[in-house]
Amino acid sequence: MRLPQFEYFAPVSLEDALKLKDQMRTSAWILAGGTDLVVNLKHRLLAPAALISIRNIRNLTGIDLTPDTLVIRAGTALAQVASHPAVKEHFPILVKAINSIGAMAIQHFRGTIGGNLCLTPRCLFYNQSLFWRKGKGSCHRTGAKDCLALKGSESCQSICSGDTVPVLLALSASVRLVGLGGSRVVPLTEFFSGLGESPYHILPEEILTEIRIPLPWAPISWSYQRLGMRSAVDFPLVNAAAVAVLDKGKVEHLRLVISAVGPAPVILREAEKEIKGAQPEPRMADRAAEIALRAAGGVVVENAIQSRDYRVKMAGVMARRAVKEALRL
């Protein structure tokens, strides 16, 4: 399969890259690992005038440990993140999520953490070849004003498919977005728009440079659950992450997230509220499942390889397992 035509820039500094992005805005895409972007280009899903490669920009890779935060630069390869001693020590949940992405030889050495977080949302009717799509008609993302998965929907319902998304959200991470005018740090809770056609609150002139994870103030217990058709080379059908702090027999802190259900991950705040402050007990996992089931029922549409009903049901199962493991039930 041939690639469409585009200009290629490989600036040597972040400033040069930002200047290009400032001029070209949405017509230029950032090329990091390319393991998702290049496929989408081959399928003619995107038609950027230019790609801005970050391979020459030194300060977009690497991991720093500050007294209270782990800073992962967005262009760091997934394999590098998963094998870093500080990540292994503080956030084994992130290692587990990374190891479940695609396959080692595809994503792990080229794919980056920033790329996985900002994966283009996926849909059964969108992630297809040009030939296939021609027979189906257009949607929000291909120039029309309708959704092929959910007739009459006002926005694209594609699925947020990153494996690291629920995990980073459960770890209360934030991201640094840099533009020519300055930089800002946005918590991940405010990063997702919920619109499949423009899923992230990144301005056209901005570049994602860092993922910042606060170091836990107490030992955390965690769980990452993922359901896929196969164990490798597949995007999650549903995934869930739970991060808890258990202290003196009580649940001091809990963050519970399900993802790969709709355009944005879903934080199960109702479940968190019920569980926080109480002693861990088995019925909590069932309650989390009920709440997840209800939440997923509101966002899942018929747009993945498995049916809507199955995915909704499995969202409950993933949430139950996540709570069970994180609360050591």
Place this chain on the structure above:
Amino acid sequence: MRKQLLSLTVNGDPVELAVPPNYTLQEALRNDLGLKGVKEGCSEGVCGACTVLMNGAPVRACLTLALEAEGADIVTIEGLSKEGWLHPIQEAFVNLGAVQCGFCTPGMIMASKALLDRIPNPTDDDIEAALTGNFCRCTGYAKMRVAVRTAARELQEKAQD
């Protein structure tokens, strides 16, 4: 779309090419340098037939822009044999019948090489994890696992000599 100059090392030799930006590494290696061992299977990163080593790491040549390989050290299946002698991994694949139709073989061997360079004495789990991204539609996976194990032993014995 202007062509851009690309210099890299392929199988130990310095190479200079002029390629358009939308050229993949797979197209450059196969079409311009005639390295036909870099197979084009699915062309979208799923099958692993185009796997080559880029600075020692296994990458999909079909998902890597040629220009992204500027200055890189690329090794393809053609670069493994030395003075007419097959590499121990190739030997093991041949001797143990881990080759059926042969289309996935270059990618399998390159992914195995990347594994053995990192982990000289891999467990079965390591081997499976390293080869999950490579598809064999003749389904000769069991023999490949044995071949990688055998090659690992062979390479370690050689290293001791």
